Amino acid sequence: MNTILNVKNLSVTFDAQKVVQDVSFALKKGEYLALVGPNGAGKSTLLKTIINDNRKFVGSFSFCSDIKLGYVAQKNSDDIYFPATVKEVIKSGFKQNFFSFRLNRQEKEFFQSVVSELNLSSLLKKSFYSLSGGQKRAVLIARALCTGSDLLILDEPASGLDNIASSRLYESIRTVKNRFNTAIIMVGHDINRLCSEADLILCLEHTVKFIGKSTDFIKTPIYKELVEHLV
Template sequence: MAILNCENLSFAYDGRTVLEDVNFSLNAGDYLCVVGENGSGKSTLIKGLLGLKAPRSGSITFGEGLKSTEIGYLPQQTQLQRDFPASVWEVVLSGCLNGLDRRLMYNKADRERARMNMERMGIEDIRDKSYQELSGGQQQRVLLARALCATKKLLLLDEPVTGLDPIATGEMYNLIKLVNLCDNITVIMVSHDIHEAVRYATRILHLGHRQLFCGSSAEYKESDLARRFLGGNRI
């Protein structure tokens, strides 16, 4: 059964359509990479999936008991956050927010979940460090741990490796793949880096104001679209 199904989805800002004809579905355990040029509608699709922007038409349905508030989201970082005084622990724990429901404070189970996800990301030793003093790669791992606290099924990553050095980028991709394989968490990742995208993802969604391609990454590699997008070079 599909964990996510988008049908005839379209989005508009002030009556101007920015994205249309989006039709795809994902199964549990899929790793989908959303590619396309700047302004092709990638971020709009993300906002739609998170319920932050209502579609103009079409529908988004979640399966397997997933709710739109149970998506582990890793947003693009803002300058504001980079110098925010917060410890690693505080940031990761705030991922348990959607589990609070009517409770006011985090309980033991929430704290255990935060601790476990820090362990998974290998950041327990910097638990009490300040978020603003971390390297870019460490900050992304903290945000990934927070995203994992918010979900058991679906991760949504918006340009997770932007601004990272090559080593941190590789580590980040490996961590994401690990979570995808070991915990069977479905991953949707928006990326500029198409070469890495086809290497790690199992499925590709190519947007350009509309859905240009959706299929397995093996098929995508063979498509004319990929060749054009890469400037004539085969991957």
């Protein structure tokens, strides 16, 4: 597998406090990395740095050439009125705006495959605003996938969802990974579920506490402490 993201000695400092310190890891095509840790550990800051939303850092990160990257933020304004259909929202991933919906043949085919794999066909004509929280997250993941099918970065996509909606969302993410061989970086607090879903775990508490296979992580004292802390 080809490495698509390299992070080396990355540190982020705000107000003289190191929020992220000396983080290094590599991600290969099709790998699923779960980013876990206590609240305030720097997880979202790390993601925002990688997507160039934060320029105040030292160290480096690099992507393979021509990578297509999609991102779903922790807060996606679910409560704000959004006058667009589900179809329009997903299609906008190709063009990065809501005013150009003309897709080429390849984009049309990819759009249909994404909608089919995420079981969104019945929602296409509905208003995005009318959807449930779980449906909105699935639509935003579909949009992000149309933006970038090589790597999806998801910041707590299951936050605020009930168990049923959360479970469906995890299934959608697994479907995306398996169907499109998409690499995933996902922040979440359901440690047991993430350990069962992800290939790799990066446990962050400002510095890297663990990086490696999820099957190895669950054998560590760090795993036990984190589960107890987040209960």
